[in-house]
Amino acid sequence: MPDRSAVLAALDAVFDPKSGQGLAAAGLVQGLVVSEDRAGFVLEVAAGDTARYAPVRDAAEAALKAIPGIARVSVVLTAETAPAAKPARTASLSPQAVDQTRPKAPVPTDRPAHVRRVLAIASGKGGVGKSTVSVNLAAALAARGLSVGILDADVYGPSLPTMTGVSGKPEYRDGMMQPHLAHGLKLMSVGLLTAASDAMVWRGPMASQAITQMLTQTRWGTEDQPLDILVVDLPPGTGDVQLTLIQKTPLDGAVIVSTPQEVALADARRAHALFQKVGVPTLGLVENMSGDVFGRGGGAAEAERLGVPFLGDLPLVAALRHAGDAGAPLVASNPDGDIARRFAVVAARMADVLGI
Numbered sequence: 190m191p192d193r194s195a196v197l198a199a200l201d202a203v204f205d206p207k208s209g210q211g212l213a214a215a216g217l218v219q220g221l222v223v224s225e226d227r228a229g230f231v232l233e234v235a236a237g238d239t240a241r242y243a244p245v246r247d248a249a250e251a252a253l254k255a256i257p258g259i260a261r262v263s264v265v266l267t268a269e270t271a272p273a274a275k276p277a278r279t280a281s282l283s284p285q286a287v288d289q290t291r292p293k294a295p296v297p298t299d300r301p302a303h304v305r306r307v308l309a310i311a312s313g314k315g316g317v318g319k320s321t322v323s324v325n326l327a328a329a330l331a332a333r334g335l336s337v338g339i340l341d342a343d344v345y346g347p348s349l350p351t352m353t354g355v356s357g358k359p360e361y362r363d364g365m366m367q368p369h370l371a372h373g374l375k376l377m378s379v380g381l382l383t384a385a386s387d388a389m390v391w392r393g394p395m396a397s398q399a400i401t402q403m404l405t406q407t408r409w410g411t412e413d414q415p416l417d418i419l420v421v422d423l424p425p426g427t428g429d430v431q432l433t434l435i436q437k438t439p440l441d442g443a444v445i446v447s448t449p450q451e452v453a454l455a456d457a458r459r460a461h462a463l464f465q466k467v468g469v470p471t472l473g474l475v476e477n478m479s480g481d482v483f484g485r486g487g488g489a490a491e492a493e494r495l496g497v498p499f500l501g502d503l504p505l506v507a508a509l510r511h512a513g514d515a516g517a518p519l520v521a522s523n524p525d526g527d528i529a530r531r532f533a534v535v536a537a538r539m540a541d542v543l544g545i
Protein backbone atom coordinates (compact mmCIF):
# COMPACT_ATOMS: atom_id res chain seq x y z
CA MET A 190 0.00 0.00 0.00
CA PRO A 191 1.35 3.49 -0.82
CA ASP A 192 2.72 5.52 2.04
CA ARG A 193 0.44 8.34 3.26
CA SER A 194 3.34 10.73 3.76
CA ALA A 195 4.51 10.07 0.19
CA VAL A 196 1.03 10.97 -1.01
CA LEU A 197 1.03 14.20 0.99
CA ALA A 198 4.51 15.06 -0.31
CA ALA A 199 3.33 14.51 -3.89
CA LEU A 200 0.38 16.81 -3.27
CA ASP A 201 2.68 19.45 -1.82
CA ALA A 202 4.45 19.53 -5.18
CA VAL A 203 1.21 20.91 -6.66
CA PHE A 204 0.79 24.57 -5.85
CA ASP A 205 -2.22 26.45 -4.57
CA PRO A 206 -2.51 29.43 -6.95
CA LYS A 207 -3.76 31.67 -4.14
CA SER A 208 -1.23 31.12 -1.37
CA GLY A 209 1.66 29.79 -3.46
CA GLN A 210 2.02 26.91 -1.00
CA GLY A 211 1.75 23.20 -1.72
CA LEU A 212 -1.79 21.84 -1.54
CA ALA A 213 -1.28 19.95 1.73
CA ALA A 214 0.54 22.85 3.39
CA ALA A 215 -2.22 25.20 2.25
CA GLY A 216 -4.78 23.02 4.06
CA LEU A 217 -6.66 22.19 0.87
CA VAL A 218 -6.42 18.40 1.22
CA GLN A 219 -9.48 17.15 3.08
CA GLY A 220 -10.55 13.60 3.82
CA LEU A 221 -7.50 11.95 2.27
CA VAL A 222 -8.08 8.28 1.54
CA VAL A 223 -5.07 6.08 0.79
CA SER A 224 -5.83 2.40 0.51
CA GLU A 225 -4.59 -0.56 -1.49
CA ASP A 226 -4.04 0.81 -4.96
CA ARG A 227 -5.96 4.06 -4.72
CA ALA A 228 -5.85 7.55 -3.33
CA GLY A 229 -8.27 10.43 -3.28
CA PHE A 230 -9.30 13.50 -1.37
CA VAL A 231 -11.64 16.44 -1.36
CA LEU A 232 -10.09 19.66 -2.63
CA GLU A 233 -12.00 22.26 -0.71
CA VAL A 234 -11.78 25.80 -2.06
CA ALA A 235 -13.56 29.09 -1.36
CA ALA A 236 -17.04 29.57 -2.76
CA GLY A 237 -16.80 30.89 -6.32
CA ASP A 238 -13.28 29.54 -6.86
CA THR A 239 -14.15 26.15 -8.31
CA ALA A 240 -13.56 27.05 -11.97
CA ARG A 241 -10.15 28.52 -11.11
CA TYR A 242 -9.22 25.32 -9.27
CA ALA A 243 -10.31 22.82 -11.94
CA PRO A 244 -6.76 22.71 -13.43
CA VAL A 245 -5.36 22.31 -9.90
CA ARG A 246 -7.62 19.30 -9.39
CA ASP A 247 -6.35 17.83 -12.67
CA ALA A 248 -2.74 18.46 -11.61
CA ALA A 249 -3.40 16.83 -8.22
CA GLU A 250 -4.89 13.79 -9.95
CA ALA A 251 -1.87 13.55 -12.22
CA ALA A 252 0.47 13.83 -9.21
CA LEU A 253 -1.36 11.00 -7.44
CA LYS A 254 -1.32 8.81 -10.54
CA ALA A 255 2.44 9.23 -10.80
CA ILE A 256 2.97 7.60 -7.38
CA PRO A 257 4.09 3.96 -7.79
CA GLY A 258 1.39 1.53 -6.62
CA ILE A 259 -1.52 3.91 -7.14
CA ALA A 260 -3.75 2.85 -9.98
CA ARG A 261 -6.98 4.68 -9.21
CA VAL A 262 -7.23 8.30 -8.12
CA SER A 263 -10.03 10.68 -7.45
CA VAL A 264 -10.00 14.33 -6.42
CA VAL A 265 -13.36 15.94 -5.75
CA LEU A 266 -13.40 19.71 -6.07
CA THR A 267 -15.87 21.26 -3.64
CA ALA A 268 -16.60 24.84 -2.64
CA GLU A 269 -16.97 25.92 0.93
CA THR A 270 -20.32 27.28 1.92
CA ALA A 271 -20.47 30.28 4.25
CA PRO A 272 -17.95 29.78 7.08
CA ALA A 273 -19.58 27.91 9.93
CA ALA A 274 -19.52 29.57 13.34
CA LYS A 275 -17.39 27.39 15.59
CA PRO A 276 -19.10 26.77 18.93
CA ALA A 277 -16.93 27.85 21.86
CA ARG A 278 -15.41 24.97 23.79
CA THR A 279 -16.69 25.23 27.32
CA ALA A 280 -16.92 22.76 30.15
CA SER A 281 -20.67 22.78 30.12
CA LEU A 282 -22.94 23.59 27.22
CA SER A 283 -24.91 26.81 27.35
CA PRO A 284 -28.60 26.68 26.39
CA GLN A 285 -27.65 28.33 23.07
CA ALA A 286 -25.01 25.66 22.40
CA VAL A 287 -27.51 22.91 23.21
CA ASP A 288 -29.90 24.60 20.83
CA GLN A 289 -27.20 24.63 18.12
CA THR A 290 -26.99 20.86 18.21
CA ARG A 291 -30.69 20.52 17.43
CA PRO A 292 -31.70 19.86 13.82
CA LYS A 293 -32.64 23.05 12.03
CA ALA A 294 -34.70 23.87 8.99
CA PRO A 295 -32.69 23.80 5.73
CA VAL A 296 -30.48 26.79 4.95
CA PRO A 297 -32.21 28.52 2.02
CA THR A 298 -29.01 30.12 0.65
CA ASP A 299 -27.94 26.86 -1.02
CA ARG A 300 -30.91 26.81 -3.39
CA PRO A 301 -29.91 25.82 -6.91
CA ALA A 302 -30.59 28.51 -9.52
CA HIS A 303 -33.52 28.07 -11.92
CA VAL A 304 -34.97 25.03 -10.17
CA ARG A 305 -38.60 25.25 -9.10
CA ARG A 306 -38.80 22.35 -6.65
CA VAL A 307 -36.25 20.13 -4.95
CA LEU A 308 -37.64 16.80 -3.78
CA ALA A 309 -35.82 14.07 -1.88
CA ILE A 310 -36.38 10.36 -2.35
CA ALA A 311 -35.43 8.66 0.88
CA SER A 312 -35.56 5.30 2.56
CA GLY A 313 -34.90 4.24 6.11
CA LYS A 314 -33.21 1.11 4.83
CA GLY A 315 -30.77 0.32 2.03
CA GLY A 316 -31.69 -1.81 -0.94
CA VAL A 317 -35.44 -1.17 -0.85
CA GLY A 318 -35.40 0.27 -4.37
CA LYS A 319 -34.98 3.97 -3.62
CA SER A 320 -32.81 4.55 -6.70
CA THR A 321 -35.08 2.48 -8.93
CA VAL A 322 -38.02 4.58 -7.75
CA SER A 323 -36.07 7.86 -8.16
CA VAL A 324 -35.17 7.15 -11.77
CA ASN A 325 -38.54 5.79 -12.85
CA LEU A 326 -40.53 8.40 -10.97
CA ALA A 327 -38.41 11.11 -12.59
CA ALA A 328 -39.17 9.56 -16.00
CA ALA A 329 -42.88 9.42 -15.12
CA LEU A 330 -42.85 13.10 -14.10
CA ALA A 331 -41.06 13.94 -17.36
CA ALA A 332 -43.78 12.03 -19.23
CA ARG A 333 -46.26 14.51 -17.71
CA GLY A 334 -44.45 17.26 -19.60
CA LEU A 335 -42.33 18.48 -16.70
CA SER A 336 -38.62 19.17 -17.01
CA VAL A 337 -36.91 16.92 -14.49
CA GLY A 338 -33.40 16.37 -13.18
CA ILE A 339 -31.94 13.78 -10.83
CA LEU A 340 -29.14 14.39 -8.38
CA ASP A 341 -27.81 11.07 -7.13
CA ALA A 342 -26.54 11.98 -3.68
CA ASP A 343 -26.23 8.39 -2.50
CA VAL A 344 -22.64 8.51 -1.25
CA TYR A 345 -22.95 4.90 -0.08
CA GLY A 346 -23.75 3.50 -3.49
CA PRO A 347 -24.36 5.92 -6.35
CA SER A 348 -26.33 3.86 -8.86
CA LEU A 349 -27.60 6.52 -11.25
CA PRO A 350 -24.76 6.04 -13.78
CA THR A 351 -25.54 2.30 -14.05
CA MET A 352 -29.29 2.74 -14.04
CA THR A 353 -29.26 5.38 -16.78
CA GLY A 354 -26.19 4.23 -18.72
CA VAL A 355 -24.29 7.51 -18.37
CA SER A 356 -20.58 7.79 -17.61
CA GLY A 357 -17.73 10.25 -17.69
CA LYS A 358 -16.96 13.32 -15.64
CA PRO A 359 -19.33 16.20 -16.27
CA GLU A 360 -18.10 18.99 -18.50
CA TYR A 361 -17.30 22.37 -16.97
CA ARG A 362 -18.57 25.38 -18.88
CA ASP A 363 -18.70 28.96 -17.61
CA GLY A 364 -17.84 27.75 -14.12
CA MET A 365 -20.79 25.34 -14.01
CA MET A 366 -21.00 21.57 -14.40
CA GLN A 367 -23.18 20.43 -17.28
CA PRO A 368 -25.50 17.59 -16.31
CA HIS A 369 -25.59 14.50 -18.50
CA LEU A 370 -28.72 14.21 -20.60
CA ALA A 371 -30.39 10.81 -21.02
CA HIS A 372 -33.93 9.46 -21.27
CA GLY A 373 -35.26 13.03 -21.27
CA LEU A 374 -33.68 13.70 -17.85
CA LYS A 375 -30.83 15.86 -16.60
CA LEU A 376 -28.49 13.72 -14.53
CA MET A 377 -25.72 14.32 -12.00
CA SER A 378 -24.27 11.75 -9.66
CA VAL A 379 -21.67 11.60 -6.95
CA GLY A 380 -20.57 8.48 -8.87
CA LEU A 381 -19.59 10.63 -11.87
CA LEU A 382 -17.27 12.76 -9.75
CA THR A 383 -15.53 10.22 -7.58
CA ALA A 384 -15.01 6.49 -7.09
CA ALA A 385 -17.89 5.04 -5.07
CA SER A 386 -15.47 3.48 -2.62
CA ASP A 387 -14.06 6.93 -1.78
CA ALA A 388 -17.42 8.61 -1.28
CA MET A 389 -18.45 5.85 1.09
CA VAL A 390 -16.01 6.95 3.77
CA TRP A 391 -17.16 10.57 3.74
CA ARG A 392 -18.50 11.91 6.95
CA GLY A 393 -21.62 14.05 7.02
CA PRO A 394 -20.06 17.49 6.46
CA MET A 395 -17.89 16.30 3.60
CA ALA A 396 -20.73 14.49 1.88
CA SER A 397 -22.96 17.49 2.29
CA GLN A 398 -20.36 19.81 0.81
CA ALA A 399 -19.94 17.67 -2.27
CA ILE A 400 -23.70 17.49 -2.63
CA THR A 401 -24.16 21.22 -2.15
CA GLN A 402 -21.66 21.69 -4.97
CA MET A 403 -23.50 19.31 -7.29
CA LEU A 404 -26.75 21.02 -6.35
CA THR A 405 -25.71 24.62 -6.82
CA GLN A 406 -22.99 24.36 -9.46
CA THR A 407 -24.76 22.21 -11.99
CA ARG A 408 -26.56 23.97 -14.83
CA TRP A 409 -29.96 22.41 -14.05
CA GLY A 410 -31.93 25.11 -15.76
CA THR A 411 -31.75 28.59 -17.21
CA GLU A 412 -33.80 31.69 -16.66
CA ASP A 413 -35.79 30.93 -19.82
CA GLN A 414 -36.08 27.21 -19.17
CA PRO A 415 -36.09 26.48 -15.46
CA LEU A 416 -36.13 22.92 -14.23
CA ASP A 417 -39.57 22.02 -12.82
CA ILE A 418 -38.43 19.30 -10.43
CA LEU A 419 -35.07 18.17 -9.15
CA VAL A 420 -35.24 14.70 -7.62
CA VAL A 421 -32.50 14.09 -5.04
CA ASP A 422 -31.72 10.42 -4.41
CA LEU A 423 -30.51 10.48 -0.79
CA PRO A 424 -28.30 7.87 0.85
CA PRO A 425 -30.41 5.31 2.72
CA GLY A 426 -30.77 5.46 6.47
CA THR A 427 -31.45 7.96 9.19
CA GLY A 428 -27.97 8.60 10.58
CA ASP A 429 -25.72 11.65 10.80
CA VAL A 430 -24.89 11.78 7.10
CA GLN A 431 -28.58 11.86 6.17
CA LEU A 432 -29.36 14.41 8.87
CA THR A 433 -26.58 16.73 7.69
CA LEU A 434 -27.71 16.37 4.11
CA ILE A 435 -31.34 17.13 4.72
CA GLN A 436 -30.42 20.06 6.94
CA LYS A 437 -28.15 21.51 4.28
CA THR A 438 -30.24 20.77 1.21
CA PRO A 439 -33.13 23.12 0.50
CA LEU A 440 -35.79 20.44 0.18
CA ASP A 441 -39.39 21.24 -0.67
CA GLY A 442 -40.60 17.77 0.21
CA ALA A 443 -39.65 14.12 0.57
CA VAL A 444 -40.97 10.83 -0.75
CA ILE A 445 -40.22 7.77 1.37
CA VAL A 446 -39.73 4.38 -0.26
CA SER A 447 -40.27 1.21 1.75
CA THR A 448 -40.80 -2.46 1.20
CA PRO A 449 -43.86 -3.94 2.90
CA GLN A 450 -42.10 -5.78 5.76
CA GLU A 451 -42.55 -4.38 9.26
CA VAL A 452 -38.81 -4.00 9.75
CA ALA A 453 -38.51 -1.77 6.66
CA LEU A 454 -41.64 0.14 7.60
CA ALA A 455 -40.22 0.86 11.06
CA ASP A 456 -37.24 2.46 9.31
CA ALA A 457 -39.58 4.40 7.02
CA ARG A 458 -41.22 5.76 10.19
CA ARG A 459 -37.81 6.94 11.42
CA ALA A 460 -37.15 8.61 8.06
CA HIS A 461 -40.47 10.45 8.31
CA ALA A 462 -39.61 11.55 11.87
CA LEU A 463 -36.26 12.89 10.65
CA PHE A 464 -37.94 15.00 7.95
CA GLN A 465 -40.52 16.23 10.44
CA LYS A 466 -37.75 17.36 12.79
CA VAL A 467 -36.22 19.61 10.15
CA GLY A 468 -39.53 20.87 8.81
CA VAL A 469 -39.49 19.11 5.42
CA PRO A 470 -42.96 17.82 4.49
CA THR A 471 -43.27 14.13 3.63
CA LEU A 472 -45.17 14.15 0.33
CA GLY A 473 -46.01 10.48 0.63
CA LEU A 474 -44.94 6.88 0.88
CA VAL A 475 -44.29 4.43 -1.96
CA GLU A 476 -44.40 0.68 -1.33
CA ASN A 477 -41.86 -1.14 -3.48
CA MET A 478 -41.38 -4.87 -4.10
CA SER A 479 -44.90 -5.53 -2.96
CA GLY A 480 -46.41 -8.92 -3.70
CA ASP A 481 -46.04 -12.55 -2.81
CA VAL A 482 -42.55 -12.52 -1.32
CA PHE A 483 -42.88 -9.56 1.01
CA GLY A 484 -46.64 -9.22 1.29
CA ARG A 485 -48.70 -6.21 0.28
CA GLY A 486 -50.57 -3.35 1.93
CA GLY A 487 -48.14 -2.58 4.74
CA GLY A 488 -47.16 0.68 3.03
CA ALA A 489 -50.71 1.97 2.72
CA ALA A 490 -51.46 1.15 6.38
CA GLU A 491 -48.23 2.81 7.48
CA ALA A 492 -48.95 5.94 5.42
CA GLU A 493 -52.32 6.18 7.14
CA ARG A 494 -50.71 5.78 10.57
CA LEU A 495 -48.22 8.53 9.76
CA GLY A 496 -50.90 10.77 8.29
CA VAL A 497 -49.09 11.08 4.93
CA PRO A 498 -50.45 10.31 1.44
CA PHE A 499 -49.96 6.79 0.08
CA LEU A 500 -48.57 7.32 -3.43
CA GLY A 501 -48.79 3.77 -4.74
CA ASP A 502 -47.25 0.32 -4.83
CA LEU A 503 -44.87 -1.32 -7.25
CA PRO A 504 -44.60 -5.08 -7.60
CA LEU A 505 -41.41 -7.13 -7.43
CA VAL A 506 -40.76 -7.84 -11.12
CA ALA A 507 -37.58 -8.96 -12.84
CA ALA A 508 -38.12 -6.46 -15.68
CA LEU A 509 -37.46 -3.55 -13.30
CA ARG A 510 -34.16 -5.02 -12.20
CA HIS A 511 -33.11 -5.89 -15.76
CA ALA A 512 -33.94 -2.40 -16.98
CA GLY A 513 -31.87 -0.91 -14.16
CA ASP A 514 -28.93 -3.16 -14.98
CA ALA A 515 -29.23 -2.35 -18.68
CA GLY A 516 -29.10 1.41 -18.10
CA ALA A 517 -32.58 2.38 -19.28
CA PRO A 518 -35.40 3.14 -16.83
CA LEU A 519 -38.35 0.82 -17.54
CA VAL A 520 -40.77 3.77 -17.60
CA ALA A 521 -38.78 5.26 -20.50
CA SER A 522 -38.03 2.02 -22.39
CA ASN A 523 -41.54 0.56 -22.04
CA PRO A 524 -43.81 3.57 -21.58
CA ASP A 525 -47.01 1.58 -22.19
CA GLY A 526 -46.29 -1.27 -19.78
CA ASP A 527 -47.84 -2.06 -16.40
CA ILE A 528 -44.88 -0.60 -14.46
CA ALA A 529 -44.98 2.67 -16.41
CA ARG A 530 -48.71 2.88 -15.65
CA ARG A 531 -48.07 2.39 -11.93
CA PHE A 532 -45.35 5.03 -11.89
CA ALA A 533 -47.72 7.36 -13.77
CA VAL A 534 -50.18 6.92 -10.88
CA VAL A 535 -47.46 7.74 -8.33
CA ALA A 536 -46.41 10.79 -10.39
CA ALA A 537 -50.03 11.97 -10.70
CA ARG A 538 -50.61 11.66 -6.95
CA MET A 539 -47.37 13.51 -6.29
CA ALA A 540 -48.29 16.27 -8.70
CA ASP A 541 -51.62 16.48 -6.92
CA VAL A 542 -49.96 16.84 -3.49
CA LEU A 543 -47.63 19.49 -4.93
CA GLY A 544 -50.45 21.28 -6.71
CA ILE A 545 -48.72 21.22 -10.13
Ligand SMILES: Nc1ncnc2c1ncn2[C@@H]1O[C@H](COP(=O)(O)OP(=O)(O)OP(=O)(O)O)[C@@H](O)[C@H]1O
Nearest residue numbers: 315316317318319320321425478504505506510513
Ligand atom coordinates in the same frame (compact mmCIF):
# COMPACT_ATOMS: atom_id res chain seq x y z
N1 LIG B 1 -39.82 -3.54 -7.75
C1 LIG B 1 -38.68 -4.17 -8.03
N2 LIG B 1 -38.68 -5.37 -8.62
C2 LIG B 1 -37.51 -6.03 -8.88
N3 LIG B 1 -36.31 -5.58 -8.58
C3 LIG B 1 -36.25 -4.37 -7.98
C4 LIG B 1 -37.41 -3.60 -7.68
N4 LIG B 1 -37.02 -2.45 -7.08
C5 LIG B 1 -35.68 -2.50 -7.03
N5 LIG B 1 -35.22 -3.63 -7.57
C6 LIG B 1 -33.81 -4.07 -7.65
O1 LIG B 1 -33.30 -4.16 -6.31
C7 LIG B 1 -31.96 -3.73 -6.25
C8 LIG B 1 -31.86 -2.56 -5.26
O2 LIG B 1 -32.58 -1.47 -5.80
P1 LIG B 1 -32.05 0.01 -5.69
O3 LIG B 1 -30.61 0.08 -6.01
O4 LIG B 1 -33.01 0.86 -6.43
O5 LIG B 1 -32.26 0.20 -4.12
P2 LIG B 1 -31.75 1.34 -3.17
O6 LIG B 1 -32.72 1.39 -2.08
O7 LIG B 1 -31.47 2.57 -3.93
O8 LIG B 1 -30.40 0.69 -2.72
P3 LIG B 1 -29.21 1.36 -1.90
O9 LIG B 1 -29.79 1.67 -0.61
O10 LIG B 1 -28.20 0.26 -1.86
O11 LIG B 1 -28.79 2.55 -2.68
C9 LIG B 1 -31.58 -3.33 -7.67
O12 LIG B 1 -30.93 -4.42 -8.26
C10 LIG B 1 -32.92 -3.09 -8.35
O13 LIG B 1 -32.87 -3.34 -9.75
